[in-house]
Amino acid sequence: MKKIVVLLAFLSIGSLNAQQSSTGSTVKTASGLVQGVVEGPSEVFKGIPFAAPPVGEFRWKAPQPVKKWSGVRDAGKYAANPAQAGWGAKPGTIAEGSSEDCLYLNVWKPANAAAKAKLPVMVWIYGGGFTGGSASSPQNYGIEMNKNGVILVNINYRVGRLGYFAHPALSSELPNEYKGNYGFMDQIAALKWVQKNIAAFGGDPKNVTIFGFSAGGVSVHSLITIPSAKGLFHKAIGHSSGGRDGVLTGRPINKENADVLYAVSAETIGMNFAKKQGITGTDAATLAALRVLPVEKIVDGGQETDGPNGPRTHSGPIFDGKLVVETAETAYMSARQPKIPLMIGNCSAEIGGAFVSNAKTKEELFASFGTLEAEAKAAFDPEGTKKFEEVIAKFNTDWVWGEPARMTARTFLAKGAPAYVFQFGYVPTSSQQRSPYGAGHGSDISFVFNTLGAHWGGPGGAAPTITPTESELARIMCGYWTNFAKTGNPNGANLPNWPMYNNQNQDILDVELDGKVVAKPDQRKARFDVIEKAMKNRDKIQSRGI
Structure with missing residues (x-):
């Protein structure tokens, strides 16, 4: 059975008038001190790492811990967007301002908020068809939300083949680890960062709302129904998010869910992609070869034509059976979602x-x-x-x-x-x-x-x-x-x-x-x-x- 895959990207097409910035306060996070900037009524902490850079040996792995730093980290500039093709990018390149080193978030807080204010927290998950997006789009700045007494956190997550990819060589490596849905793992890691650190910014870790648009809205449904995300948020908002089956690929896990899966497994799609790069096999050497591929060869926006060996372009969520254990629709129909x-x-x-x-x-x-x-x-x-x-x-x-x-x-x-x-x-x-x-x-x-x-x-x-x-x-x-x-x-x-x-x-x-x-x-x-x-x-x- 064919399925709808919502792969629409929506990125900001303009920019807000630049805010006059001045040095902000210093906040102690679990990894070290960060210093933000004051922009109008808001204090903004930009480019805070919530996981180690997912590069080299950490490509296609669950988010790894951040290395602690000494001194004060300048949080006055946005970090790179996740590596993506983007519009206007030449073949063989990635979009300007994007990078494989992308696991950062931005915190917008009222400039006058006390450290123990316990303000409600909203965590934004961008859209982009799981192949693009940015936590730093001017369309999603938090100034007006801050005026209403809410802290905003905008998070990056891996997209495309870097965010959603399966291959037998990956499955064999540390088989007890989660595989495939690295973008979802990033989102969960960011929510764990919020639970651990947001109180230092004046936020209430017991009052967190996740909200997202398009692919970000699909992510909201997924987070609601992924067991390992339980307790990390307390309310949810979906913009153009759907709710029924249609965005997962993978292998049938059981008879109940077999009808909602693509006939071609995510691993097969990954192997077809590897073959195009001249990489065959399923052993550790195969995985090593995949991990040293230039990022430009991996990112194509999911628009590449399927090859003679079959499909190789799926780059969205995967039904892996460990992290994503069921579809949102199946969970909702069985009342297995949290009461939020x-x-x-x-x-x-x-x-x-x-x-x-x-x-x-x-x-x-x-x-x-x-x-x-x-x-x-x-x-x-x-x-x-x-x-x-x-x-x-x-x-x-x-x-x-x-x-x-x-x-x-x-x-x-x-x-x-x-x-x-x-x-x-x-x-x-x-x-x-x-x-x-x-x-x-x-x-x-x-x-x-x-x-x-x-x-x-x-x-x-x-x-x-x-x-x-x-x-x-x-x-x-x-x-x-x-x-x-x-x-x-x-x-x-x-x-x-x-x-x-x-x-x-x-x-x-x-x-x-x-x-x-x-x-x-x-x-x-x-x-x-x-x-x-x-x-x-x-x-x-x-x-x-x-």
């Missing part, structure tokens, strides 16, 4: 085109639902007047992100945990002709961080014009998110009421096309209902990637 508050949602028109289905017309798309054809047509195009482009955009969005979010919210409710569901649909007037059906993938992120200059502005261009509607919407959303981090409830003073999700009314917070914030029953119910039925027969739906 959840906030989850997506944008209203994430992506169009042949993302899920190869259908070229509405009729062809509806026919792919088989016996549910009439119900699908009634749900997506009841009057028969919608353009195919609108129908396919809504179908893609609902199939990959919308209905899985509802499924996830329902399972959390069944566990007795509060769940809050949102849909973000705002599109600037100037962009509505280009995006007439709603907000695209990642449109909500700069509003959550209240960093609109980073999203709407172009690099090196004139300062963007931010309308009063946008400014107010960003204030509201940043307020919701930071309130949730504080209490598990997004509501607070000077914010429209956001009702907790329930199975009767299915109330959500809807940010409409014009930016109006409305709480109402989910208008997508009929579409979600038919997709939920189709999900039970995914192998019968004639579409690509399902």
